[in-house]
Amino acid sequence: MNQTRRGFMGKAFGAVAGVGAVGALYAMKRSWDPLPSVKAAGFTTIDLSSCTANKLIVEKWRGKPIFVLRKTAEMVAAQNEAQTARDIVIGDDHYLVAIGLCTHLGCIPAYREDKTDFKCACHGGEFDSSGIETLAPPPSPLVIPPFKINGATLVLGEEGPEYSKMKEAGIVA
């Protein structure tokens, strides 16, 4: 009788302590989550009409650099299908819009106008003008941020139909 009582007390204590520990861990995890204010400040509007062809513009979205590159007609003509699929097309103009962080370890690649490609100084990775990796170590193309086309402007952080189409095709990341 005594033994079962003690056993019961031990299990009850263990259960209460276990629930408390899980609850405390969950609270600690939540306390480290990005704050709502951080998440809410996540929209940037970019005016694409002011872009010059083959000149890289760097904008900022959620603290990250955003590459905006209007391509020249020659660049567009020389592209293959996979490259064109990543372009944002407004009228006749093709744009690359991507997060300007190397997919290796997050350095910012530099744009080389003469070679129309990106070179990362940290570990030597390269990307073409559509943000597709052409030289290791980067394992994947530059990430295309969620966007919505609004006339000649782009809202980053909101998913428009063009972005959804790219996402379904699996080419945004």
Add this chain to the structure above:
Amino acid sequence: MAHFEKANSLNEWMDQRLGVNTLQRVLAKEYWIPKDINFLWAMGMVLAITFGILLISGIFLLMYYQPNVDLAFDSVNYTIMQEVGFGWMWRHVHAVAASVVFLIIYIHMFTGIYYGSYKKGRELIWISGMLLFVAFSAEAFSGYMLPWGQMSYWAGMVITNLFSAGSLELNGVVEWIRGDYVPAQAFLDRFFMLHVLLIPVAIMALIGLHFGALRLPHVNNQNGEEIDFEVEAEKYKSGNKAASKVIAFANDFMSKDMFVVAIYLVFFFYLVFWNFDFAMDPVNFDPANGLVTPAHIYPEWYFLWSYEILRPFDKDIGLIAFAFAQVIFVLLPFLDRSPNTVPANRRGLFKFWFWAMLLDMIVLTAMGKLPPQGIFSTIGYVAALVFIGLWIILPFITKLEKKL
């Protein structure tokens, strides 16, 4: 209520209530240290003193440092460096000690490896020591964030990105660690907390464990000799100190220990006052800027060897190699299959293994600092493969070793 006699002295009063005499006997007066040791046995005390120096200088820096992305850089580079009386000294003491402490840790580690001081009851000393190495690494990294210069920011970016686990792309984990999409206010605040509270507390607890794990197996000696500490202690206590193989931790051993510490401190303060620059990266004197990456991102010298193991491989393989390098030293007592506890130079193939490992880590360190181009890339790649290869062959060559 326990019975207490009236005490006749302060010592007796304390002894009744705290057992200070027992404590002193167990921890110092009758804690026996072999005579057959050399100056390398003083590195533990050198480390303890350096940790004390880091703690004291850190307390003074803490009184003026501002953990805020807009204020942090100036609070270090203007307020502490130019306004606070002797603020510059605390900063240089803290930075130099943070760098030198790793040099001593590496010497301490390789001394242990050379003399086989991780075997036969000393496994827990080794394991707690490697946990201390991990804790010190985390402490160094979190501290490096605080001046919020370019190298702080970009090292923070690159190192936290490692937690996306390569192709698994766990970006949610990275954002959770940062508390933001990029290193920002939440990131600086939490790394400040880790640096000044959580990790130092963990380090102090681990130091307690490290010392505790040493007390029963005792310190190793230059020949790995198994000493009967009871017999030798009796000789010592009966007055036959010359014939005894041991001396008392205090005051005998401590006085020799502190002599080495004194020489070390001369070297240390020479660095602090005349050669502090090596611990101050010029790139970190530019304020953090999320839109400009420095041309080369490299860690402090003490992380270069593991960085070089990460660098020459593809992303996923690099991460696996890096993770391997981080944990493999912990397993040394179990990967060394030889029963011999003697210096490496008497251990057949292990002798070559020891020097190859030491040399390889120096090569990795040198290559990690150089830009990853041409011949340096190749040397780094080979050295990384050698590092992994050496650990793979260790159980086999030690298994073959003849029992001495």
